[in-house]
Structures are given as C-alpha cells and as structure tokens.
Amino acid sequence: MTNAIVAEGLVQRFGDTTALAGVDLAVRTGTVLGLLGPNGAGKTTAVRVLATLLRPDQGHATVGGYDVVREAHQVRRLIGLTGQYASVDETLTGAENLILIGRLLGLPRRDAKARARELLAEFRLDDAADRAAGKFSGGMRRRLDLAASLVGRPRLLFLDEPTTGLDPRSRNEMWDIVRGLVADGVTVLLTTQYLDEADQLADEIVVIDHGRVVATGTSDQLKARTGRQTVTVRPSAEADLDMIVALVRLVAAGPVDATGGVVTAPVTDPGALAHLVRRLDDGGLAVAELALRSPSLDEVFLSLTGRPAPEGVPA
C-alpha cells in the first residue's frame, strides 16, 4: 500500500514561535490519520503546509506524489480542505457557496448547480439551500464547509478539527459523514483535540505537542505503550467486598479503589488476570463481573505529554 501523504522534517516558524519543530508523518492511501494534540500543538500549521497554504521553512512533503511547494498546483487539484473555522461565504446562500466552488473548478453552470443540489441533499441542507450561510447553525455551517471541500470529489481530504464546538449530535453526524467518505476510498488527514474522536475515526494516530511528534501508532498500540491496564471486579455478594479488595491488592500495581461496591486497580503484570481468577476460585468467591480494561486515550495522553487531555475546550 502506498502513502498518499508523506512529510519529512517539517519546520515552520512564526517570528519567535516554532509552530512545527521537525514533523514527520505518513498517511497510507485510503486510510484516516488522526493528528492529535492540544491547542497550539501545531496541527493547523501542519495542515496548512500540506494543503499548500504555507511554505515550510525546512523539510518537505508530498501529497499524492506531488511536492507541496514545487508542484502546489497539482496538489490543489487532488485535495479538499476543510479549515478549522468554517470558511464559507456568509453572505451567499448554501447553494451559491457550492456553485461558486464548482464554477471555479471548471464545471459548466448546469453541472455546478446539479453538484450543489446533490451535496446539499447528501448533507441534509436542502432546506437551507436558499438561505444565507451567515444564518446557519454551527453544525450546518460545518456541513456546508465540508460539502464545499467535496465539490471536486477530492481523493484526499484535510479536516482541521471538524467537530470542535459542535454538540454531540452534530458531532456524531460528522463522524458518520467521514466514515462514508472513507468507505468510498477517500484518504483523510484529520486533526483533533478529542481523543475519542481519534479513537473512533483514525486508523493511525500521530500525537503532536509543541510542534513535535511525541507518538505514532494505532489507538491500541498507543494504549499499550503506557504498559498499564485496569482490572475491575464486581462481587456477587456485597459481603465478599473486603476479601476481594485484599486479593486484588496482591496483583495491583497501584492503589485499589472500592467505591460503589466495585473494585478497580491498575495492573502492569500481563498474568495478573489469570492470577486473580485462580485466587478468587481458591477462595470460593463468586463475582458478577471481572474485566481487564485497556487505558483510555486520556490516560495515554497524560503519560505522553505530562498534561491531562484538554476537556474539549474549542481552540
């Protein structure tokens, strides 16, 4: 499988700020790469370089095999870009916004109109086709913005924080749309501050912080990197709680918690679960639930960056 996007050693400075301090990444054709990082990490800057809006100070990148600096025009023919802030013309209607893009891409008037209608229907914006985009809700504006970047049926799509600031329902809709595009074979590079979003959508995740890549891998690989899992035991009988806490303490790698009648504790030993099952069995203790859970991406984030994951504050 080939790489649709490759970046090597990208450096971008703005005055004294180093927004990118040598970023490498690769996105395989037909997959979703999640660029995950807190506010100010350099996500937007990376997207702007790859989408030919910024010339990197150092390093180089290719998109669809074309150099983003020397062959910018060819790159622009391949990509769709949905920026961090919905970049629709607020004074034009939903339909006009899409027709404008279609016309600029060389579609005849009729085809541009047909394509606009098609996209408005697909993104459930038909009712708003003739309303000024400035009057759209946040979710509608995002959908229109995404639709605008799809007019030319790009094979490569950049989505910069596509769901920041959206309510949960709009966010789920956006996720479904992205999944649909991926099913059609579109390669997606999406940035996000939300770990669950990367977990939901991305085949591979690149975590960046202060303009540097701090980790790369699938969500499972990243979780495994912390080397920590959580064991959960729910006793069948409440009377057994103290006994079970004592047993869990034997395999735990940290403090044991027993609030709400459920015993949880971090474990690092791969054999911990088997060990625990034997002990419970020996003691004749029945349990209603026994599980070993991978760490959440939040925990991964904390261990990689030394900071807790942001609480979904829009950038």
Next chain:
Amino acid sequence: MTVLAAEPRVRIADGLRHTGTLAWRTLVQIKHNPFELLDFSVQPVMFLLLFTYVFGGAIAGSPGDYLAFGLSGIIVQNLLFATLNTGVGLNTDLSKGVFDRLRSLPIARWSPLAGRIVADMIKQAWAVALLLGVGMILGFRVATGPLEVLGTFGLLLVFGMAASWMSVLVAMLVSAPEKVQIFGFVLLFPLTFASNAFAPTDSMPGWLQAWVKVNPVSVLADAIRGLLNGGPVAGPVTQALLWAAALLAVFAPLSVWAFRRRV
C-alpha cells in the same frame, strides 16, 4: 521528469474565467445584503443632495451653480471612499478563512484579488452613473460630448483601481474589516476635504492652498470638470493618470509584500 516538475501556470484564459466567477460572487452578495446597496447608492446621492442644498448656495450663489462645480468633486470623493469596499471585502475573506479556501483550489493565484477589483469597479461605474444621473435631474448639464463622458468613466475607473490598492494594503495589515473602515476614513477625510473638490480654494490659508494644488483629489476633480464642463483637459488628465500610476507603483508591490507576510 524535470520538465514536468515545474509548476504549470494556469492559462490566462482560465484565470480570467476564475476572475469572472469571483466577480460574480462579490456582486451576488448585494442581493443578500441590501445594506451594501445603501452603501453605494443611497449614501452618494444623500451626499450630493446635502452638499448641493446645504452648502451649495453659500459657496456658489445658488444650488444650480454649485452643481456645475461641485458634482465632479462629489463624484471623486465618492470614488475614493468606495475603494474602501475592496479592502473591507478582502479583509473579511482573510479573517473568515474564505481566502484560504480559495487558495487551496487549483485556480489562478491572482484571480481572487482580480475578481474583487473587477466587481468593485462595476459598483464604482454604477455609482458614477447614478451621481451623474441624479445631478442631471437636479439641473447639471454636460457641456461636452459623449466621448468626454466616456473619458470621465474611464479616468475615474483607472484612478479608482489604482487607489483601491491603498485599501488593499490596509486590509492586509489590520486584523478586522471594521479597522479598514476606520483607517480608511482617517486617511480619506483630510485627503478629500483638503482639496478643491467641494469648495473653491481662494479663501483657504496659503499653506493649505499649496497642498490643495498638488493633492491628487484636486487634480482628478479638475480633470473631471474639464471633461464634463469643458475647459482644460490635457493637463489635469495627464497629471491624474500620473498620480494613478504612482499609487499603483507604490501600493501594489507593498500589498503583495504584506500579503506574503500575512499568509
């Protein structure tokens, strides 16, 4: 391979098509934002009526006599203030991200700016025609011929296009569209009023007269007076064109520099 590596230029014909589409986009905005119509139709006419009937008599003896002198000046003043539209629109596109979207498309690099300037020139032509038309209803008479009227439009549009680069530069430098307005007003009020556009200059102090003589607004107003009322044409028109060339030579490269720095 090496031949293919060079970025192919967008063909001029395609660039012009992109420009046309983007000009359409700027003009179709008027349909949805009636305030814009107010801005470049009602406001100039209001100025014309106020100047003619409030100051006209005092300055020239009667409103009718004032029109012969003042209409050209009002047209020039309106032209310069309307160049701010270009900057406001451009800054809106930059701050709302529309410019990024356009720059990510495979279109001619110069078409977004060219499209806006073309659209604004169309609006300018409309405002000039409107002022001239309303002026004639109020009693203004063109003393020359159709060729001179055509020349009036041509000269105003050339000058307006050159002057709009000032507002383009401001648009590149400030963070919000309203600031283009404020900055533009601070620049344009003294420029247009300290001129011979609205009032004869005899009663102004000497130092002011010295400035008024070289002020491009005076030069352009004189050129338009010559073209519409008869009188010297070659001198002021040449000077006005030189001013336009100078504005273009200074502000276009500065704008391009500021643009590169901004994005």
